Amino acid sequence: MTATMNSSTGGAAQQGKTLNVTLKVWRQDGPAANGRFETYEAKTISEDSSFLEMLDLVNERLNDESKEPITFDHDCREGICGTCSLMINGVPHGPERNTATCQLHMRKFTDGQTITIEPWRATAFPLIKDLMVDRSAFDRIVESGGYITVAAGGAPDGNLIPIPKPVADASMDAAACIGCGACVAACPNGSASLFTAAKIAHLNLLPQGQSERYKRTESMVETMESYFGSCTNHGECQEACPKGISIDNIALMNKDYLKSKFKNRRYLSRS
Amino acid sequence: MANAMALKANKANKANKKAPLPVELYRSAIGKKYVMAVTGLFLTLFVLGHMAGNLKMYLGSMGGGEFAYHIDEYGHFLRSLGEPILPYGVFLWITRLALIGAFALHMHAAYSLTMTNRRARTVNYATKSDYHAANFASRSMRYTGTIVILYLIWHIMDLTWGVGNGSFRRGDVLNNVDSSLSRWPIAIVYVIANLALATHLFHGLWSFFQSIGWNNPRFNASKRKFAIGVVTLITLGNVSFPIAIASGLVKADQAKYDALTSSHSDN
Amino acid sequence: MRNETQLSSITIDSKIPAGPVAEKWENHKFSVKLVNPNNKRKFDVIVVGSGLAGASAAATLAGLGYNVKIFTFHDSPRRAHSIAAQGGINAAKNYHGDGDSVHRLFYDTVKGGDFRAREANVHRLAEVSVDIIDQCVAQGVPFAREYGGLLDNRSFGGAQVSRTFYAKGQTGQQLLLGAYQALAQQIGNGTVKLYNRCEMVEVVTVDGRAAGIVTRDLVTGQIQSHSAHAVVLATGGYSNVFYLSTNAMACNVTAAWRAHRKGALFANPCFTQIHPTCIPSSDEFQSKLTLMSESLRNDGRIWAPKNRADNRLPASIPEDDRDYYLERLYPSYGNLAPRDIASRAAKRAVDDGRGVGPLQNGVYLDFGDSLKRLGPDKVTERYDNLMEMYERITGESPYETPMRIYPAVHYTMGGLWVDYNLMTNIPGLYALGEANFSDHGANRLGASALMQGLADGYFVLPYTIGDYLAPQLNQKPVDTKHEAFLTAERSVTDRFSQYLAIKGTKSVDHFHRELGKIMWDYCGMERNETGLQKALSEIPALYSEFKKDLRVLGDGTSLNQSLEKAGRVDDFFQLGYTMCQDALARQESCGGHFRSEYQTPEGEAQRDDENFAYVSAWEFTGELSDARLVKEPLEFEAVALATRSYK
């Protein structure tokens, strides 16, 4: 295959250690079509290349053989945009913990290994093509309350409300969610509790988030439940999460949801 | 621009806040989890107390008096609880009704959650997912639970109504237990059922805290310990009974019953 | 070989308000026409792009009452490339009383841009920077805090004050989530309609005004027209013309380029920024380069071995054999020298044969001292995720051995030409964020792009767009059945079916890589006439091969990633050509544009303010044919033109 190098960082590319792997990849032409597994040999893959670069190479070769390349979602390749989404050997984002698919490197695999690649599976994540699914249900959840209302220009000075460092940090830890959907993919119940709880915790922990706290919690939870399964505390999501979001957030969500039922009624009866 | 399909109409957008709060809460999955948690805890407390009571069978005979064995007196004690405020047996009936209610709710919630969760993933993974956190207990809740309930039905027929329990005499608790559990196969059924319960509670009692949102960094570590502690307690007790009886360590001596000044019965 | 630069007949007006630079924006806000609140809903606005600039603009416009349609080729607005920004965002809050002020931020930015930016725009940017922080805090952006609970700051390149606000190493993510949440709220309210996985592939003009756009639904391949009273492009930068860059894989120039083809001028295309601290590529199949935030230069010391090919382990190279070249050459700024300067210094070290690592293609960024000074915990707290990321990619722990870094293409200062109102020379067509050329001149200071994106979206466009819309009250947007839309749709359909019809032998990526190589070698960190001439002859050759030998499999009616790329790479070819033309025409060195013919004896960039103190805005004349130049002269009233010195 043609692999001309873009010597953007100088120095002639000397090949490091390489390995061969066998891929079993889910191929499906469209939402309606029925899918199948296809097997590809990925030979002489550099240990330093990322998992997605390995797939790039396979695609390049498929293209050379006039076979349609594998469709998969990806963008930043820095583990931050949450676009990449592959089920690798039955584990979302693959074997390395706290690591998104795009940050997974081939040195984590052994020569001759067979790797099965599947798309996320959830009713709320309809398949688009091959390994690509539609995660817009997550957007619907955020749209239903995952925000703090503030008109541009109407905000008070940033230092007006001091926020204790531990609170800001806890909020930040929850806010680190990249919306990849691995939690849903991993959950035996296809629940989006971790994603939703992370967003709720991010805002509910902050002083700025208090006035809409219970309205937010109630509608986000109920929107979530209209698309996804429920949580029975398997804790699998936390294991799969590339950002190590804790299921403690789910407990917080449950508590706030109950409170919201009481408080929101009170508000409603007032209004 | 394909769009995600919904499992059910989104309540958040519908303004159906009319129903009474408990009903409304129960409509949501998280609400159901609260119900499971509370009923589950109640049932667990019952089992705990029940186990404690049954320990009395190790106290042996009362050497005359109204009852042959301590455990028999305990059976009576259960019924006479609440007297004189409540008539004889009424308190027990309240408890029974509470238990039945708890079971019904717990089971219904379990059932409907299971159904939603099935619908949430209709196409399964080809590779069997290799789980890191979800353990056998957490994934078999509905099965261990069902085993427990089946056992229970039979258990009540066996020891409360005496169905198919040869020399059953209402009130003579130890006699009834003995005549039933001295048969090894029955004893083994008891053991298995209680191990199923143990598995159920091993996840359940930890899960309980998540469900009710009781989450405090200081105690989170002790949640598991707590669950394991309670489970061991219940299981050790409950498993010991069938073994003790079947192996003859504890047996009911008919003579002791015949020797009673006044034989009694409560119909 | 190309002949002399042709001047264009187009005349442009930058609409810079009169008065002293510090009062221009206030006066302007007062003088622009306003749309009465109840009339706002009578106006439709199309926003293309959901990054910081696009999302903040769409959310704010919808909040004001306009009907907004927002388009993104991403599956969710939250995935825009802004999410990847790590280091932080500048603001002249002076919370730390270290002598910062709006004027200093303004001054630093003009100087950092090597005097090739518009004073008026830059000052406005500095003014609104303070509102941005307030806005983001109110939205729930979890900025880093001090123990007292107040906002923390760090320093960034090209500044002697601490004015950079940050959220761990994920500032861009948190700011984008803030804007995305505001946008989501409007989508939920129905005031914004979201078109995701939907790519803008053509701009439509009617009677010289922006009338709307043509889009391609990436899932179904459906081609569709959308019309509105105004069209806003916030579609990001074009660093990926180099194939390898720190940008996300999907970043592209298509939206801006399609507008350019329809008459919008493209300004300073050759002003590209090379970021000094990226991870050197490890092998030839590398698909992108990973940035290590500049903030690392706060606590990391950059050095290369004194002796050539010194392949001892870093630890066993004694202090005397280390060359902390930035601290040596630029004592007052040291490791925080601006990006262009730091990058070229690294290049010199490597070219000099003093490169480190297996491919000898990097220099060291050493945390040894700060680990001693601050202790591992403090370092972890500051750079946690960056350290992790580095270890994941390289398999080496920066706590044990110094990071290896090397410059890589990172940001494009050039973009669509816009006036003070952020409107291109096509009435009704606006450009925001990295997609425009406005505020960074020839070099962008760290943490200033997030600032600019949000300034444009939250605080500038919402004011200035009224000036254009107000007079059109009660006019309907052009009907999408209008001939202009129909022809645009046809041309798009043809273009995409052509890519499929070529049925050649080489993949899109192949051509992209080849183009990238040309661009990097001749229009990269260092440029010169012969190289650029070479590029200008090689690009057309490669382009015609692209048109003949491209192989795109699959069809145009279902999701087809190769087909998407084909369209984008096509536009990159055309852009690349114009970039080289611009680089050749600008016979001076300034900021990111370094012409080896024009340097001082110490090898610093040598500006030519006599002849080149202007913005080069190019007019499209045809694919890979020489563009015509429009000059926008730059006047400097508030900041005296001076040679940049960071010594």
Ligand SMILES: Cc1cc2nc3c(=O)[nH]c(=O)nc-3n(C[C@H](O)[C@H](O)[C@H](O)COP(=O)(O)OP(=O)(O)OC[C@H]3O[C@@H](n4cnc5c(N)ncnc54)[C@H](O)[C@@H]3O)c2cc1C
């Ligand atoms: C790795 C990295 C780190 C950075 N760190 C910093 C930092 O610390 N501080 C700082 O100030 N700056 C930083 N920058 C620069 C900064 O992130 C970007 O300049 C800025 O985010 C650009 O925002 P934007 O809104 O203009 O464009 P983007 O965020 O790129 O958004 C572009 C949007 O337009 C959409 N789009 C594009 N074309 C089309 C089309 N044809 N049709 C439909 N939609 C389209 C995309 O889908 C996307 O939504 C960094 C950049 C990189 C690459």
Ligand code: HEM
């Ligand atoms: C019909 C029989 C039963 C079924 C089908 C059943 C099923 C379940 C299921 C599916 C759960 C949810 C698991 C989770 O969310 O973590 C659960 C939780 C629980 N069950 Fe049961 N169960 C049954 C009987 C029992 C009994 C008899 C007890 C106690 C003696 C019990 C105690 C609990 C407890 C404490 C929980 C934890 C509640 C929570 O996690 O919120 N269950 N049960």
Ligand code: HEM
């Ligand atoms: C091996 C251990 C057990 C023994 C030896 C045992 C023994 C008994 C006996 C003797 C009775 C009759 C009491 C009376 O009628 O006076 C009884 C009743 C009952 N047991 Fe158990 N039991 C055991 C385990 C359990 C478990 C695990 C459960 C629940 C999950 C349970 C639930 C009940 C219930 C609900 C009743 C009926 C109480 C009533 O309403 O009268 N038992 N048990």
Ligand code: SF4
């Ligand atoms: S919680 Fe974790 S796994 Fe779930 S979407 Fe967010 S980052 Fe992904």
Ligand code: F3S
């Ligand atoms: S795995 Fe699923 S069951 Fe709950 S704890 Fe995580 S969501």
Ligand code: FES
């Ligand atoms: S591609 Fe962005 S997170 Fe993996």
